[in-house]
Structures are given as structure tokens and as C-alpha cells.
Amino acid sequence: MTALQCILFGEILKAxxxxxxxxxxxxxxxxxxxxxxxxREVGRSGDFYTxxxxxxxxxxxxxxxxxxxxxKADLDGPIVWVExxxxxGEFAFDFCSLVSRAAPDIWPxxxxxxxxxxxxxxxxxxxxxxxxxxxxxxxxSLEELPPRGLVGTLFSNxxxxxxxxxxxxxxxxxxxxxxxxxxxxxxxxxxxxTPLRSPGERAVQQALRxxxxxxxxGGGWAPLLDVLPDGFTLDLCPxxxxxxxxxxxxxxxxxxxTFDYGLSTPELFSPGRASGTLxxxxxxxxxxxxxxxxxxxxLTAHVDFDALEAAxxxxxxxxxxxxxxGQYLTRLAAGMDAWNPAQIRQFQTLTHxxxxxxxxSVLVQSV
Numbered sequence: 001m002t003a004l005q006c007i008l009f010g011e012i013l014k015a016x017x018x019x020x021x022x023x024x025x026x027x028x029x030x031x032x033x034x035x036x037x038x039x040r041e042v043g044r045s046g047d048f049y050t051x052x053x054x055x056x057x058x059x060x061x062x063x064x065x066x067x068x069x070x071x072k073a074d075l076d077g078p079i080v081w082v083e084x085x086x087x088x089g090e091f092a093f094d095f096c097s098l099v100s101r102a103a104p105d106i107w108p109x110x111x112x113x114x115x116x117x118x119x120x121x122x123x124x125x126x127x128x129x130x131x132x133x134x135x136x137x138x139x140x141s142l143e144e145l146p147p148r149g150l151v152g153t154l155f156s157n158x159x160x161x162x163x164x165x166x167x168x169x170x171x172x173x174x175x176x177x178x179x180x181x182x183x184x185x186x187x188x189x190x191x192x193x194t195p196l197r198s199p200g201e202r203a204v205q206q207a208l209r210x211x212x213x214x215x216x217x218g219g220g221w222a223p224l225l226d227v228l229p230d231g232f233t234l235d236l237c238p239x240x241x242x243x244x245x246x247x248x249x250x251x252x253x254x255x256x257x258t259f260d261y262g263l264s265t266p267e268l269f270s271p272g273r274a275s276g277t278l279x280x281x282x283x284x285x286x287x288x289x290x291x292x293x294x295x296x297x298x299l300t301a302h303v304d305f306d307a308l309e310a311a312x313x314x315x316x317x318x319x320x321x322x323x324x325x326g327q328y329l330t331r332l333a334a335g336m337d338a339w340n341p342a343q344i345r346q347f348q349t350l351t352h353x354x355x356x357x358x359x360x361s362v363l364v365q366s367v
Contacts, residue, residue, distance in 0.1 A: 001187060002033070002294075002295065002296075003032070003033050004026060004027070004030055004033035004034075004294050004295040005294060007026065007030070007033070008023060008026060008182075008189070008294060009184060012182065012183055012184050012189075013184070016183070017181040017182060017183045017192050017194050018181060018182050019166070019179060019181055019182070019194070019197070020164075020165070020166070020167045020179070020180055020181060020182055021164040021165060021166050021167075022164075022182075023182045023189070023291070023294065024164040024165065024290075024299050025164040026294065026295075027294035027295050027299055028162060028164070028295075028298075028299055029117075029118075030295065031118075033295045034295055035295050035296065035297065035298055035299070036118065036121070036162075037118060037120050038295070038296075049356075050157060050158050051157060051158075051259060051325070051350055051356055051360065052087070052090050052091045052094075052157060053090070054346050054349045054350055054356070055342070055343075055346040056094040056097075056098075056346070057343055057346035057347055057350060058091070058094075058157075058329075058346075058350055059091050059094035059095040059098060060094065060098050061329055061332040061333060061336075062095065062155070062257075062332070063094075063095045063098040063099050063102075063103075064098070064102070064103075064332070064336070065332045066081060066099075066152075066153060067099060067102070067103035067106055069255075070106045070109070071105075071106070073253075075109070075151060076109070077109070077151065078109055078111065078151065079106070079109045079110055079111075079151050079152045080110070080111050080112070080113050080150050080151065080152035080153075081095065081110065081111075081112050081113070081152055081153050081155065082113040082114075082115065082145070082150065082152065082153065082154045082155065082250075083095075083112070083113070083114050083115070083155050083156070084114075084115040084142070084154065084155065084156040084159055084247070085115070085116065085156055085157075085158075085159040086114045086115075086116055086121070086125055087121065088121070088124045088125065088128060089114075089124060089125035089126075089127075089128035089129050090128070091157065092112055092114060092125065092128070092129055092136065093128055093129060095112070096112055096129070096132050096135060096136070100132075110135065111135060111136075111137060112129075112132070112135055112136045112137070113136075113137050113138075113139065113145075114136065114137070114138050114139070115139050115140075115141060115142055115145075116138055116139075116140070117140050117141060122138055125138070126138070142243075142246050142247060142250060143246075145250045146250070147249050147250060148249065148250070148251065148252045149250065149252060150250050150251050150252060150254065151251075151252055151253045151254055152251075152254045153254050153255045153256075153257060154247045154250065154251065154254075154255075154256050154257070155257045155258070156257070156258045156259070156260075157258070157259045157260070158259065158260055158261070158300075158360075159258070159260070160237070160240040160243065160244075160258060160260050160303045160308070161260045161261045161262075161300045161301060161302065161303050162298070162299070162300055163237050163239045163240050163243065164237070164239065165235045165236060165237045165278065165301045166179065166199065166200045166203060166235075166236050166237070166238065167179060167180035167233060167234075167235055167276065167278065168180070168196070168200050168203070168204050168233065168234040168235075168236060169193060169231055169232065169233050169234075170225070170228045170229075170230065170231065170232040170233075170234075171193075171230065171231075172228060172229060172230035172231075172232075173230065175225065176196070177196050177200070177201070177204050178193045178194060178195065178196050179193075179194045179195065179196055179197060179200050180192070180193065180194070180233065181193075181194030182291060188291075189291035189292075189294075190291070191291070199238055200236075202238070203236040203238045204234060204236065206307070207234065207236060207265050207268070207269075207304070207307070208221050208224070210265040210266075210306050210307070210310065211224060211265050211266050211269060212224055224269060227271075228269075228274075229271075229274055231274075232274050233274065233275055233276035234268055234269075234276060235268075235276040235277050235278045235301040235302070236268075236304065236307075237301065237303070237304070240303060240304070240307065240308065241304075241307045241308060241310075241311040242311075244256070244258075244308045244311040244312060245311045245312075245314065245315050248311070248312055248315035248316075248317050248365070248367065249315060251367050252367070253367065254366065254367065255320065255364055255365065255366045256312065256317065256364070256365045256366075256367075257362065257363070257364045258303075258308070258362070258363050259325055259360055259361070259362050260303045260360060260361065261277075261300065261302045261303060261359065261360060261361075262302055262303040262304070262305040262360075262361040262363070263277070263302045263303075263304065263305065264304075264305060264306050265304055265306040265307065266306075268302070268304060275288070276301070277301045277302035278290055278299070278300075278301045279299075279300060279301070280292075280297045280298060280299055280300075281297060281298040281300065282296070282297040282298070305322065305361060305363055308363055309322065309363060309365070312363075312365040315367075316367060317365035317366065317367050318365060318366055318367070319363070319364070319365050320364040320365060320366050321362060321363070321364040322361070322362070322363050322364070323361065323362060324357060324358050324360070324361055324362075325350065325351070325356055325357055325358075325359075325360040325361060325362055326350070326351035326352065326353060326356070326357025326358060327351075327357075328362045328364075329347070329350055329351050329357075330351055333347065
């Protein structure tokens, strides 16, 4: 039994069960034993690919678009690109390299800021970005940034899908929601139906409102709830919406951008997703055995893009784009110079429907 398993076993034996939210938080972010504190890489030698690990084309497309926006807006003061969750700093390196080389007119204005709570990852990033000197700055959380103090872009790539989720289940007999908690059987972790806590109750009610509207009007929620099978599971992440609102509050002018696995709220209620969207990745293989090997495999769940968009609206943001990654990046590539064969292959991987073009979506909101 690993050290992290011992920690989680101890918590469960003391309380009887723990929420899956707590299990996922420890599995991914425990300061000593969490998955993202490990030295496992992203890409061919790791457990999964991201748009960043495909190569520098992803950063180049976004950097060129950012430079064009700065020029069009005629900004002559300080500007920022804030990356939230920079892993080992590869995107930041590619982005800064492109701007310094291809946009020397805006390079003096730019500060590249990274929000990174992990001291381990900050060290890796500082090493990778040392050549850019004082251009890069680090913060442990969004709270360190001033409200409405930034002009530029806040960006994340596959960050929100790794935020701990609340697993909610539907009891069709009693017509009530419950939480899928985590307990133990012998030396194994097991699912258990546990009482619904207040955060989960609020999250599912908000999701139902986005699908069915106000329950006091029309047919209410009954037509949807009547067809849900017993044990139907929703993986919801209230923390993602709260994070989006917090990020939006930091901008005085600019954009909030995220690329991620994502769905609309109605899609989360699809009969084909009765087991939720939670899954694990290890050695490039997807697995539903998410309770096995905590700290040794990646855990992820689809982001509710309707919830994010609504959170942005509450902060006065307007939606610039919401679409498949392939469609968005193809728009950014229009008018660019001819590419070499390596760049063409990267673009195809980023945009082709059978690769990352349809599996990932983008939401861009501006203020």
C-alpha cells in the first residue's frame, strides 16, 4: 500500500467515508504524493497528450492572435498573458519565443505571468524559462492578482477538467439525489451512496435550471427526472465556475480563454453518459477504474461549458467564441505564412476531428 493510500484509508476509517471530491484532490494534488507532483511527463513518454505536447504550433497560433489584438486595440501600456497551470513551462517557452522574435514591437510591454500553486512545478518552470529573465513572474494563486488590474489574457489549457468534482447520483425509487462517496472494502477503495451535502445540492439544482428552466414554470423538472435510470451519475465541478468568476474579476480589459474537454449541461444528462464523464488515464489508455492507484494516474471529467459561460455573464463578460478546438485554431491560422512539414503535422493533430480537433473545445469571453 502506498503512502497516499494509507492517508486516504486513515481518513475513511476515521469518518466512515470521504467525498470523491476529497479523494480526487488528494490523488492529484497532495503536496508530496499527488499525481501532479510526480515527475511523469506529458506526451509520448507520459500518460496522455495535450495540445502543448504536440509541439510549438499551439502557442504560435495563440501568440500571433494575441499580438494582433494588442496592435488593433492600440495598447501602449503594460500587457500580460497569464497562464494558469503551466505544467513544465513548454507553452510559456514557445509563446515567449514567438512574441520576442515575431512581435518585437509589443515584446517590451509584455509580462508573462504564471499561476502555479505547486513549488515542484514552479521550479521546473523557472528552469525552463530562465532565458527570458524578468519577463516571467510567478504567483501561487489568482488571489495574488489585483481585482480589475490586468490588461491582456488569462489562459488555461486542460486545467478545469482536472479540478476535483462532486459525483452526484439519482435514486429513481426515492426520487432524490445522493453523492457517490468513497469507502473501503479490505484493501480496496469502493463507491458508496452517501448523503447529499449542500454544495452538491446547489450544483445539481443549478444544472437542472440550465437544462429545464425555472421549476415553477412549465412542466418543471419532472419530465427529465422521470427518464433518469437509478444510479444515473453527474460529475459536476462547482469549483470550476467559481474559478472562472474569480479569473474574470482580474481583467479590466481583455480575454479569458480555456481549452478543455467539455460539454453543454444538457449533454451531461444524456442517457449515453449515465455513468458520468469521470475517467482515468495511464500510459495513454483510458480507464473507468478511477479509485485504483491514487496518485499514479491522471483523473479528469468533462467541463460544463454552459456553467462557465453563465459564470462569465454574471461578471459582465461577453462570449467571443465557443466552439470545437479545430474550428477555432483554423480561424486563427487564416492568412499565416507557409509552414514547414513539421508545422503542418502539428496543425493537423491539433485540428483534425480524429485527433484533438473535436475532443477539445474552447471558450473565449472578453471584457
